[in-house]
Amino acid sequence: MIRNCNILLRRAVNRSTLISRRYLSSEAILDRIKQDGLLCESSIIDGEEVYGSNTFAVQDPATGGVIGTSPDLSVDSLDQAIGSSLAAFKTFKRVPGSERSDMLTRWRNLILEYADDLAGLITFENGKPFNEAKGEVMYAASFLSWFAGEATRIYGDMIQPMSNSTVRTITMLQPIGVVGVITPWNFPAAMITRKVAAAIAAGCTAVVKPDSETPFTALALGQLALRAGIPPGVLNIVTTKSSLAEMGKMLCEDPRVRKISFTGSTAVGGLLMKQSSSGLKKLSLELGGNAPFIVFEDADIDQAVSAAIACKFRGSGQTCVCANRIYVAAQVYDEFVDKLTQAVRTFVVGNGFADGVTHGPLIHERAIAKVERHVQDAVALGGRVLVGGSRATGHASELFFQPTVIRDATNKMLITHEETFGPVAGIFKFSSEQDAIDAANDSTVGLASYVMTKDLSRAFRVAEQLDFGMVGLNTGLISDAAVPFGGVKQSGFGREGSKYGIHEYLTVKAVSVGGVVY
Ligand code: SIN
Numbered sequence: 001m002i003r004n005c006n007i008l009l010r011r012a013v014n015r016s017t018l019i020s021r022r023y024l025s026s027e028a029i030l031d032r033i034k035q036d037g038l039l040c041e042s043s044i045i046d047g048e049e050v051y052g053s054n055t056f057a058v059q060d061p062a063t064g065g066v067i068g069t070s071p072d073l074s075v076d077s078l079d080q081a082i083g084s085s086l087a088a089f090k091t092f093k094r095v096p097g098s099e100r101s102d103m104l105t106r107w108r109n110l111i112l113e114y115a116d117d118l119a120g121l122i123t124f125e126n127g128k129p130f131n132e133a134k135g136e137v138m139y140a141a142s143f144l145s146w147f148a149g150e151a152t153r154i155y156g157d158m159i160q161p162m163s164n165s166t167v168r169t170i171t172m173l174q175p176i177g178v179v180g181v182i183t184p185w186n187f188p189a190a191m192i193t194r195k196v197a198a199a200i201a202a203g204c205t206a207v208v209k210p211d212s213e214t215p216f217t218a219l220a221l222g223q224l225a226l227r228a229g230i231p232p233g234v235l236n237i238v239t240t241k242s243s244l245a246e247m248g249k250m251l252c253e254d255p256r257v258r259k260i261s262f263t264g265s266t267a268v269g270g271l272l273m274k275q276s277s278s279g280l281k282k283l284s285l286e287l288g289g290n291a292p293f294i295v296f297e298d299a300d301i302d303q304a305v306s307a308a309i310a311c312k313f314r315g316s317g318q319t320c321v322c323a324n325r326i327y328v329a330a331q332v333y334d335e336f337v338d339k340l341t342q343a344v345r346t347f348v349v350g351n352g353f354a355d356g357v358t359h360g361p362l363i364h365e366r367a368i369a370k371v372e373r374h375v376q377d378a379v380a381l382g383g384r385v386l387v388g389g390s391r392a393t394g395h396a397s398e399l400f401f402q403p404t405v406i407r408d409a410t411n412k413m414l415i416t417h418e419e420t421f422g423p424v425a426g427i428f429k430f431s432s433e434q435d436a437i438d439a440a441n442d443s444t445v446g447l448a449s450y451v452m453t454k455d456l457s458r459a460f461r462v463a464e465q466l467d468f469g470m471v472g473l474n475t476g477l478i479s480d481a482a483v484p485f486g487g488v489k490q491s492g493f494g495r496e497g498s499k500y501g502i503h504e505y506l507t508v509k510a511v512s513v514g515g516v517v518y
Helices: 026-035 073-090 096-114 113-126 132-148 190-202 215-227 243-255 267-279 301-312 330-345 365-382 434-440 454-463 501-505
Strands: 043-044 046-052 053-058 066-071 167-176 178-182 205-209 235-237 257-263 282-286 291-295 321-330 384-387 404-408 424-429 448-452 470-473 506-513
Touching: 026 043, 026 190, 043 073, 043 215, 066 215, 073 178, 073 205, 073 235, 073 243, 096 113, 096 132, 096 190, 096 215, 113 132, 113 215, 113 282, 132 501, 178 190, 178 243, 190 205, 190 215, 190 257, 205 243, 205 424, 215 235, 243 257, 243 267, 257 267, 257 501, 267 282, 282 424, 291 434, 301 321, 301 330, 301 448, 301 501, 321 330, 321 434, 330 384, 330 404, 330 424, 330 454, 365 424, 365 470, 434 454, 448 454, 501 506
Parallel strands: 178 205, 178 257, 205 235, 257 282, 291 321, 291 448, 321 424, 404 424, 448 470
Antiparallel strands: 043 046, 043 235, 053 066, 167 506, 384 404
């Protein structure tokens, strides 16, 4: 077993020069990751490597091969991690914002320095193509830059016009405390930094439980955080496979943890909310989406096709903001469908390290079985497959699905009501603006939505009527550190990134001062 995650030796290392290395092959990348001490097979608790007596294997979805093992820790280790984060919080909350900002900047610089290592880990354990993984690393780093800025700009208010003229009130924004962070496999780096950078900027400490499909990216980030001088206990990372449910419950119920931030399914989000209710814990929940993508007859169709590709097929369709229902005006339906189909035919499915590959495998068998079920259901109900439609064969694993376009989709189909989370574009026809809005809003969830139109008045009219937390107008890419990311309805609540993100980790204290007399 490789034990090259030498946290103690490397803790003090701070190389701020941004050297992004270029590697030629997956073997070379893996060698470099090991040499750099970033294939970490231990959890991180209180700045120490914690191995535990049981482990679980982490597999490459593209090959089925084992990348390495992670500790299968129990709630006893989580208990230690929470204790460590609470102890660290007692001093970390007093660290000046400018120092927390510097820590985040140093962490960001190391992430950029080791961008290829991190992208390699993402490709190994998530399967997304290396270039896309590199894009995720940049996205992850952007949250550190963003929140490094926010750490120095946490402003309270002074309230003068009180009902009692001898009293003034000052508001203090204070860190909420220890935060439990539960992250998914689809963005193994960015979902951690989006939450943890905001928490650290606010002065909180965090216990992260990464998904068991993708622990290595999380642990490499944790290792770089230590090298950046983020104090032990401020960021604990606890891995498990067999105690997932117990750990989630403990994070929600333990009174030492003051807030939970979770990205994942609506079902799990609901369970965490129930479990958090006994302690009335503050929550940020970024849950499932079922994004509508509306193309009006006045849209620039080429732009709409590019936007649809960007948001439907990113991560092989495995993002919460992927278009799931593509509604196209009857007048431009055939043109849009033809152009999208042609574009999808150019995709190259394969191992994310191979040259020219645009789309990697799905994460596991459950994911691909769901995609298959959605396609079969759509076909049985009259949908016509124009490209793709089945598993992609001839690869080293069974987890590849052909990027698929289905025309003549209807609201009877599963693809209308369930998030497919895979590379399937079902295309619906609509005949009026109101029909498109009603169809888009006919969903229990409301995370992202997209509108393609050149009519400015329509753009605002429709955006204002969509029951979603986010609207992309003439763009398929809404993900950015500057954007308040989050949903409404059963897509959860709370906002990540943007000027609002830090407030999820702060409490407002009102200090009223009496005795002001003239
Ligand atoms: C998600 O899929 O949960 C996040 C997507 C993003 O940040 O773009």
